[in-house]
Amino acid sequence: MSFYPRVELHCHLDGALPSSTFYKLALKEGVIDKTVDEITWKNQIIITEAMPLSECLKRFDQITALLQTPENLEEAAYSLALSMYEQGIRLAEIRFAPQQHILQMTQNQAVETVLRGVNKVMLIHPDMIVGIIVCMMNYGEDADNDDANMDTLNTAIAYKDKGVVGIDLAGAEGAKPTESFRYLFEKAYQEGINITIHAGEVCPAEAVRTAMSMHANRIGHGIHGWNDPDVAKEMIARQIPLEISVTSNILSRCVDLTHHPVREMMDQGAVVTINTDDPLLCNVTLQSEYDLLQKEFGFTEKDLIQVNLNAARASFCQHKEKIIKELEKALSS
Numbered sequence: 001m002s003f004y005p006r007v008e009l010h011c012h013l014d015g016a017l018p019s020s021t022f023y024k025l026a027l028k029e030g031v032i033d034k035t036v037d038e039i040t041w042k043n044q045i046i047i048t049e050a051m052p053l054s055e056c057l058k059r060f061d062q063i064t065a066l067l068q069t070p071e072n073l074e075e076a077a078y079s080l081a082l083s084m085y086e087q088g089i090r091l092a093e094i095r096f097a098p099q100q101h102i103l104q105m106t107q108n109q110a111v112e113t114v115l116r117g118v119n120k121v122m123l124i125h126p127d128m129i130v131g132i133i134v135c136m137m138n139y140g141e142d143a144d145n146d147d148a149n150m151d152t153l154n155t156a157i158a159y160k161d162k163g164v165v166g167i168d169l170a171g172a173e174g175a176k177p178t179e180s181f182r183y184l185f186e187k188a189y190q191e192g193i194n195i196t197i198h199a200g201e202v203c204p205a206e207a208v209r210t211a212m213s214m215h216a217n218r219i220g221h222g223i224h225g226w227n228d229p230d231v232a233k234e235m236i237a238r239q240i241p242l243e244i245s246v247t248s249n250i251l252s253r254c255v256d257l258t259h260h261p262v263r264e265m266m267d268q269g270a271v272v273t274i275n276t277d278d279p280l281l282c283n284v285t286l287q288s289e290y291d292l293l294q295k296e297f298g299f300t301e302k303d304l305i306q307v308n309l310n311a312a313r314a315s316f317c318q319h320k321e322k323i324i325k326e327l328e329k330a331l332s333s
């Protein structure tokens, strides 16, 4: 396939940690010793068969435990952005939940640390753009993280135009109704923060409707929104970009391969973008997702360029005009 700039919009820093970094940090922190090799260490965290999202989410704990010092968190961000560059990605949004890295840091410090890591890569490779999305977390009704989520929002406001390009709601979708986060998104909207919300990944279509009513500029997954013709119609009419990650959806039992709506979404005019979500846990790359789309859903090279163009246009990052032009040129050639 010819070279064109790849765009990744939905990728979680912890779930996307390069396996070499995951191994190196586990050795450094004494979680394993050298009798364990990198492949064995990687294989024990990969999700090999579909399981409920709640089970998938538990796998993140092992990774976030390694990312509690500024040195390790910076290395994670640096190595991920660098590995993205090496895969041809030129515009990337990396998301993470700063409230999961506060054993030794404040949320602001965690964000500064991640920005330091990705900024180093942009210095080495000036043709790459990386923005950070901070995630608020849904831990369910019993969790006491309302203040932590408000801190995350304040972090997004403090670092707006300084590398943080948007805010998200991640975690266990529906464990606490998405609606109960509305006040946070109202404030984010008033502050001019770009919004994406995990919705319609686990929960039914109504969750996507709720997210769209909470000023979401984009939807994380949104696949179940497709089951309700009215919600699907609204997604198309408003041209809300959808951050689709096919393998992740299958592994977390949100949908099976034969029923994934990605092809239909494309054909009916939804704004589809293709992403990895958690390449370490799902054992995928952006390219392997493209291969899957070609093999199972008949995506052509033009379709793949189109989803990258959709993603570049939908990106919250600034200074992306050159990448959009390159993709427009690739599409018309």
Ligand SMILES: [Zn+2]
Pocket: 010, 012, 170, 198, 220, 277
């Ligand atoms: Zn996600």
